[in-house]
Amino acid sequence: xxxxxxxxxxxxxxxxxxxxxxxxxxxxxxxxxxxxxxxxxxxxxxxxxxxxxxxxxxxxxxxxxxxxxxxxxxxxxxxxxxxxxxxxxxxxxxxxxxxxxxxxxxxxxxxxxxxxxxxxxxxxxxxxxxxxxxxxxxxxxxxxxxxxxxxxxxxxxxxxxxxxxxxxxxxxxxxxxxxxxxxxxxxxxxxxxxxxxxxxxxxxxxxxxxxxxxxxxxxxxxxxxxxxxxxxxxxxxxxxxxxxxxxxxxxxxxxxxxxxxxxxxxxxxxxxxxxxxxxxxxxxxx
Amino acid sequence: xxxxxxxxxxxxxxxxxxxxxxxxxxxxxxxxxxxxxxxxxxxxxxxxxxxxxxxxxxxxxxxxxxxxxxxxxxxxxxxxxxxxxxxxxxxxxxxxxxxxxxxxxxxxxxxxxxxxxxxxxxxxxxxxxxxxxxxxxxxxxxxxxxxxxxxxxxxxxxxxxxxxxxxxxxxxxxxxxxxxxxxxxxxxxxxxxxxxxxxxxxxxxxxxxxxxxxxxxxxxxxxxxxxxxxxxxxxxxxxxxxxxxxxxxxxxxxxxxxxxxxxxxxxxxxxxxxxxxxxxxxxxxxxxxxxxxxxxxxxxxxxxxxxxxxxxxxxxxxxxxxxxxxxxxxxxxxxxxxxxxxxxxxxxxxxxxxxx
Numbered sequence: 001x002x003x004x005x006x007x008x009x010x011x012x013x014x015x016x017x018x019x020x021x022x023x024x025x026x027x028x029x030x031x032x033x034x035x036x037x038x039x040x041x042x043x044x045x046x047x048x049x050x051x052x053x054x055x056x057x058x059x060x061x062x063x064x065x066x067x068x069x070x071x072x073x074x075x076x077x078x079x080x081x082x083x084x085x086x087x088x089x090x091x092x093x094x095x096x097x098x099x100x101x102x103x104x105x106x107x108x109x110x111x112x113x114x115x116x117x118x119x120x121x122x123x124x125x126x127x128x129x130x131x132x133x134x135x136x137x138x139x140x141x142x143x144x145x146x147x148x149x150x151x152x153x154x155x156x157x158x159x160x161x162x163x164x165x166x167x168x169x170x171x172x173x174x175x176x177x178x179x180x181x182x183x184x185x186x187x188x189x190x191x192x193x194x195x196x197x198x199x200x201x202x203x204x205x206x207x208x209x210x211x212x213x214x215x216x217x218x219x220x221x222x223x224x225x226x227x228x229x230x231x232x233x234x235x236x237x238x239x240x241x242x243x244x245x246x247x248x249x250x251x252x253x254x255x256x257x258x259x260x261x262x263x264x265x266x267x268x269x270x271x272x273x274x275x276x277x278x279x280x281x282x283x284x285x286x
Numbered sequence: 287x288x289x290x291x292x293x294x295x296x297x298x299x300x301x302x303x304x305x306x307x308x309x310x311x312x313x314x315x316x317x318x319x320x321x322x323x324x325x326x327x328x329x330x331x332x333x334x335x336x337x338x339x340x341x342x343x344x345x346x347x348x349x350x351x352x353x354x355x356x357x358x359x360x361x362x363x364x365x366x367x368x369x370x371x372x373x374x375x376x377x378x379x380x381x382x383x384x385x386x387x388x389x390x391x392x393x394x395x396x397x398x399x400x401x402x403x404x405x406x407x408x409x410x411x412x413x414x415x416x417x418x419x420x421x422x423x424x425x426x427x428x429x430x431x432x433x434x435x436x437x438x439x440x441x442x443x444x445x446x447x448x449x450x451x452x453x454x455x456x457x458x459x460x461x462x463x464x465x466x467x468x469x470x471x472x473x474x475x476x477x478x479x480x481x482x483x484x485x486x487x488x489x490x491x492x493x494x495x496x497x498x499x500x501x502x503x504x505x506x507x508x509x510x511x512x513x514x515x516x517x518x519x520x521x522x523x524x525x526x527x528x529x530x531x532x533x534x535x536x537x538x539x540x541x542x543x544x545x546x547x548x549x550x551x552x553x554x555x556x557x558x559x560x561x562x563x564x565x566x567x568x569x570x571x572x573x574x575x576x577x578x579x580x581x582x583x584x585x586x587x588x589x590x591x592x593x594x595x596x597x598x599x600x601x602x603x604x605x606x607x608x609x610x611x612x613x614x615x616x617x618x619x620x621x622x623x624x625x626x627x628x629x630x631x632x633x634x635x636x637x638x639x640x641x642x
Contacts, residue, residue, distance in 0.1 A: 057504065109506035123497035125625060134494045137487050138506030144515055147486035148479060159487065199506050
């Protein structure tokens with residue numbers, strides 16, 4: 001679909017297990033997202049897709065496994081303390097000699113992973129423009145004093161220009177001064193993506209970007225995702241339920257069921273895969 | 287850009303007019319008049335309310351420690367400015383006290399803010415990991431502890447224990463006849479700085495944290511650092527506000543910084559509107575005018591002819607206040623201004639606070 005694809009992994013999950021108490025939400029998940037790809041993560045409800053996102057973005061600390069971003073480990077963990085006894089996954093002692101690495105979500109965003117949320121989380125008292133503007137805050141060079149005394153005018157102007165520019169690219173320039181939450185649903189989704197782009201990511205995680213959209217909006221969104229991916233030289237990793245969208249724009253697909261990866265491949269392969277059909281597409285008629 | 291400049295000029299002219307009016311009132315009505323008292327105390331409370339609003343309204347941290355930080359500021363100011371000649375008399379039970387130097391009023395105000403900010407930085411570290419009600423309880427507890435510690439006999443040579451601190455420079459004797467102008471200038475500069483901060487990129491980050499912590503963190507905003515920053519800055523200005531309150535009162539005792547003082551300020555913030563600086567300012571003048579002046583009659587037993595008006599007795603004012611709070615919280619939850627500012631009312635963005 002695009003020309004910048006390579007086989008250089010941007011994001012790599014290695015044997016990630018996430019266990020909440022006795023519940024193993026993700027069991028030994030390994031996957032790779034390569035430079036320039038659009039990779040989809042699909043699976044029935046409760047399969048652990050969003051949990052996987054949360055492990056990558058630092059919201060959760062996985063119980064076991066490694067997450068690498070551009071070849072650098074950003075999360076390393078192994079079962080510790082009472083989790084050693086409780087551990088229900090496999091490969092529990094694979095990393096026991098590695099020093100755990102944990103980062104807070106803001107640190108991960110600094111490194112270049114931006115995300116959107118399954119249930120839209122815009123800053124509700126702010127305008128569309130301000131929402132995007134907040135996304136530029138993390139690359140600031142000013143401290144609170146230089147910002148208060150307006151010694152950062154140049155940077156401030158650059159931030160504003162960048163935010164406005166992003167709004168133009170996502171086609172929301174005309175509603176820049178509207179309250180974010182007063183926008184129609186589809187525009188809110190786009191705004192969330194614009195806000196994520198404002199953090200200068202190299203990897204964009206989209207958590208069900210088409211949730212609640214009608215078929216036409218979904219088609220437009222697909223084009224939009226491919227468009228911004230090329231424009232900003234991004235790699236996209238997304239969770240999605242709309243199969244049309246997934247099959248249209250993804251380069252590769254991972255299928256998750258009950259926390260385990262059950263299949264991996266191109267859209268064509270996944271569509272034919274009997275395991276996937278059994279677990280996901282075929283069994284319950286809708 | 288041009289439109290923004292125009293609005294800025296109008297605002298500045300408006301503020302200048304307010305200052306002139308304050309001056310004029312003091313010169314015609316005299317420093318001892320009720321209206322001047324209201325202007326002085328109202329301005330001081332305005333600063334404290336805005337500092338609390340920075341934390342509660344703009345950053346979404348429900349903190350009730352304001353009285354504690356005011357107390358720290360007030361004591362820092364008083365301890366550092368009592369004239370050398372009078373220290374022996376003030377610290378008569380503690381052999382003249384430990385501090386044996388005096389600094390100027392303005393440096394002392396700054397130190398008051400800085401000491402309060404240092405306390406905030408220290409307390410913020412454990413406390414800011416709490417959320418919502420827990421944070422409120424922890425900060426409230428801190429304020430009470432500070433009040434107790436200040437009255438502790440062992441550090442009496444510093445704080446004069448539970449005795450009064452007095453004879454430090456007050457509003458009345460540093461700029462005689464222009465007390466309102468002095469208060470307005472100090473408060474104006476402080477509120478101006480807070481406004482600049484709120485409208486900077488850091489202020490936007492604060493509002494983002496208030497609106498949605500999870501999303502703010504996903505946008506790369508370090509929650510703890512920004513909360514700590516808001517907490518420390520808010521306390522800095524609360525410290526200065528406390529020092530101004532000490533200057534207004536003329537004498538200082540830890541016992542007057544009770545938690546009820548925090549609630550008064552919280553009431554002002556809520557009435558003015560959480561997230562509105564101009565709302566807090568208006569509400570504080572309104573509140574002080576009511577409590578010091580207009581509603582005083584509620585506390586006085588009144589006899590009209592042969593008829594003794596029922597209910598009017600000392601303490602009834604507080605009953606009325608409580609009812610006002612309930613009415614505000616039940617029916618005017620957004621306060622006077624909501625989260626808008628006075629100067630935003632005419633503009634398009636001004637519509638953002640209103641519900642449709």
